[in-house]
Every structure is written in C-alpha cells, then in structure tokens.
Amino acid sequence: MKKLIAGFVFGVGLTAMAHGAGDPEAGEQNAVACQACHGQGGSAPIMGAYPKISGLGEKYLYDQLVAIQDDSRSIPEMAGQLTGKSDQELQDLAAYFAQQEITVNQADPDLVDKGEAVYRGGNMATGVPACASCHNPQGKGNEPAGYPHLGGQNAEYIAKQLKAYRDGTRDNSANAEIMMDVSARLSDAEIEAVSSYISGLN
Template identity: 35%
Template sequence: MKTYPLKPLSLVLLIFGFSTTVSALEGDAERGKAAAAVCTACHQADGSGLSVPGAESWPRLAGLNAAYIYKQLQDFNSGQRTNAAMAPFAAMLSDQQMQDVAVYFSQLVPRLAQGGEAVDEALLKQGEMLVTRGDWSRYIPSCQSCHGPNSQGAGASFPGIAGQHAGYLEAQLYNWQQGKRRNDPQQLMLAIAERMNADDIKAVAAWLSMQPAK
C-alpha cells in the first residue's frame, strides 16, 4: 500500500506559511496561575482535566501550546466555538488574562488521560490505523500528518491530541460535524470529521487517549 504521510502537512504549511509566526504571547505564568483559580473546578489544579463517565469531559490544558490555548479562548468569545459550560469563563477574562492563563497552562505537565479503557482491541487497532496512516480509500489523512509526530502537536496551529480525554476528543469531532465548532482554519477539521462515522470517532478517541502526552 502506498502511504502519503507528508502530503497534508506540506499543504498545510503552504496555507499557514505566514500565519504560524503568530506573535509571541505576552503572558505571565504567575499572573496566569492566579487568574486560573476559577478554571480548576473543571480543568483541575494540574490542568489535566477530567473525564466524567456519562457526562461532558473537561479537556486537559496542561502542556498544550500557549498560542493555541489563547486562540481557543478568543474563539469561545467570538462564537466560533460554542459550549454552555465553558463560554462564561472565557467571557470573564481580559485579553491580558487570556494570554496569562495560556502561558500558565502550557507549562504544566499532564497526567494520563481517561476514557479509552473500555474499548475493544479491534476498535483500538482501527483507531491506531486512522491516526498513524489514515484511510485514503475514504480521503481521511492520518491525524499525525497535521498533529505532528505521535500526535503531540505542531506549533500554534495544530494542537496535541495524544493524551487527551476520549470523551472530549469525540465531542469535538461531533461538534465539527454539527457546526458547533467552526474555528478551524480552511475548515480542515470539518472536512475530516464529516468523513468519519461513529466507529471511526470512537476508535481514534479511545486510541489517542491511551497515548501519553509529552
């Protein structure tokens, strides 16, 4: 079988050639820690988030790229991303506080994610296949071609998705399918999410949640 591991990435580097040099955040981790006190109820004191079975999972923020975190907070405020639990907390931060909490959380070291344990071996294999090789018969590129080696993230534009809670990953893929998340540049994620079925989504979310975040 032929694989094209670098194609989507090079395409994306073209698209992002100029925008990846996002100006450095002027954030302060100490101030961020203070402003993040209200966030820990959901995202936890160490920023690892929590997966509550049968309920909404709270994503890990620890170790995510600071500029990515900052962009997400702006996107909740502009309505490009909608979530009833999260939106009020994004709204209460000033622009400076968004930069501060972004830098703070980016420096924390996450614990292992949850949610993949109950999934059977066949589905995990399918998840591994989609993440590492994609499925070109259905025009699904491998996730790591954009999300970086071992899906640990690449720069400010491509977040680390390894070691993220399964329930949260699933929710995001459905959010794109249902138009609740429209903040992806060039609709890169919408184009992928809409080609995935429920098994694909469960499979990638479970497998990714069991890989350690760096």
C-alpha cells in the first residue's frame, strides 16, 4: 500500500487528466435543489456534518456525483437527489460548484499545532504521510488527480469522512483506497486535530 501511495503522490501527473467537460452556466440552473442543504453556491451547509461543495475541484465533484448516483458511495441524505440526471447534467453541476468560492472556518486554537504537524509532516512513527503531499500545502488539492480542495472544509465533515475511510465504509475508488490506508494509521486525537486545522486552512 505504501508503494500505491507513493505512485499516486509522485506519478499523478503522468496518469490523470482534468475532467473539465461541464458547463457551469447550465449547472447553475440545476443547482438550486443542492443549495437547500449545502447553502448558496455550496459554501454554507445547514449542518457541520454536511460538506461544503464549493471549489472542491471539477473532477473530484463529478466522480463523487457519479458514485452517489450509482450508489457505490452510499449517502442516505442524498438518496434520490440525483435520480434521472444525465451524465452531462452531473458534469455541469460539478463545473458550477467547482467555480464557487469556498469560505474558510476558524480552527480551534488549542488544536492548531497538533493539526498542522499532521497535515504538513504526517507521523513518521506510524507511517502517516503528510496530507499536504496530496492536498497541497494550502489545502488547494490537486485537480488533475481528483484530490479535493480541503482548506476551509467543515471540521465535523472531515472527521466523519476520515473515520469512514478508517472503518472501511467509504471504499468506492482507488483514491479511497489510499485514504483508507492513511486513515487506518490515524488516532482519534489526530483526526480531531487535523480536521480542525484543515477547516481554517487557506
């Protein structure tokens, strides 16, 4: 699995392409229903456990919409929301939300040092790689690889996803396999700290 992680981190430029097939103007027309839960432009979810979907990256968003639609990524709150939407409509939604600005939260000051240490340096003792190596030092992600923009994301949502990777309930892609391996090495305290740190990262 370490070789898999290294291959993705260092070789992604050779193997991945940006999606870029959506029309954001068309996507905006279909985005109204999404905003009921995710907020205006996808940047203000009604609950901390819901993700901000603004600015995450078009490829990542499209891949997640497809996975949710075909139920390979099960999210009960999204049941039926994408039923009947064409592939082009999913591409358009991804393009629209990818262009929206993500707002930044305030990290817990008591968790910043620990969270920053994990995000930027990982944990050599337990084999945790630095989050920044895939998701960018400022949390801007890697669009061609489909690695999402994390900076500003809700801490509660990040922690929920890291635990879902860790317990194997989010396992629907090659990128998920990487995160499952990483999360398996994270303690609850590390998850709490790094999630808080990321929520204030910009």
